[in-house]
Amino acid sequence: DQQVKQNSPSLSVQEGRISILNCDYTNSMFDYFLWYKKYPAEGPTFLISISSIKDKNEDGRFTVFLNKSAKHLSLHIVPSQPGDSAVYFCAANQAGTALIFGKGTTLSVSS
Amino acid sequence: EAGVAQSPRYKIIEKRQSVAFWCNPISGHATLYWYQQILGQGPKLLIQFQNNGVVDDSQLPKDRFSAERLKGVDSTLKIQPAKLEDSAVYLCASSPGGYQPQHFGDGTRLSIL
Numbered sequence: 001d002q003q004v005k006q007n008s009p010s011l012s013v014q015e016g017r018i019s020i021l022n023c024d025y026t027n028s029m030f031d032y033f034l035w036y037k038k039y040p041a042e043g044p045t046f047l048i049s050i051s052s053i054k055d056k057n058e059d060g061r062f063t064v065f066l067n068k069s070a071k072h073l074s075l076h077i078v079p080s081q082p083g084d085s086a087v088y089f090c091a092a093n094q095a096g097t098a099l100i101f102g103k104g105t106t107l108s109v110s111s
Numbered sequence: 112e113a114g115v116a117q118s119p120r121y122k123i124i125e126k127r128q129s130v131a132f133w134c135n136p137i138s139g140h141a142t143l144y145w146y147q148q149i150l151g152q153g154p155k156l157l158i159q160f161q162n163n164g165v166v167d168d169s170q171l172p173k174d175r176f177s178a179e180r181l182k183g184v185d186s187t188l189k190i191q192p193a194k195l196e197d198s199a200v201y202l203c204a205s206s207p208g209g210y211q212p213q214h215f216g217d218g219t220r221l222s223i224l
Binding site: 004032034036041042043044045046049051089091095096097098099101102103104 | 115117142144146151152153154155156159167202204206208209210212213214215216217218220
């Protein structure tokens with residue numbers, strides 16, 4: 001029973017264009033949502049988060065959108081850079097509890 | 112600020128042997144987590160500590176896995192005896208709690224022969 005789903009295993013984008021990574025969740029009790037970036041042989045690195053009281057959070061080139069009615073969130077990266085190539089994990093929880101992760105989406109940004 | 116430290120980075124053992132992993136969280140972080148990440152999957156919680164008390168160990172295979180967090184700082188995770196299915200990356204994370212992100216170490220990659 002996957003509570004957090006990332007249905008696209010991979011995404012390829014050209015440098016300078018927008019990358020959009022999607023995530024769906026099933027547990028309506030989740031109130032905190034996060035994106036992590038992971039390079040090979042390293043641990044996940046926190047990227048950006050959003051609480052359920054908001055529908056958008058922006059940090060530089062990264063913006064996360066939350067649609068609670070659809071139980072859907074997305075990460076937008078604009079403009080995409082080759083250094084953004086990594087595995088991106090969507091995660092969710094109730095504050096202070098363990099994170100529930102999706103399976104990840106591998107983003108490849110070509111120059 | 113120093114990050115979450117884990118050791119060893121890699122470990123290879125034979126099935127039925129025992130192994131231990133160590134984690135030092137970010138200073139001041141009260142909450143510590145151990146996750147298991149199998150290839151192609153997202154990390155999954157094994158155990159959560161708040162200071163030196165266990166908050167959630169519902170997914171820890173207690174017949175073979177054990178963990179402790181003495182003095183509410185460092186933590187160790189042990190597997191005894193190891194099975195082939197335990198081959199994975201074991202990640203430690205820490206957080207101040209509440210609506211604060213968890214920060215991860217680089218993990219220990221365990222291979223069981």
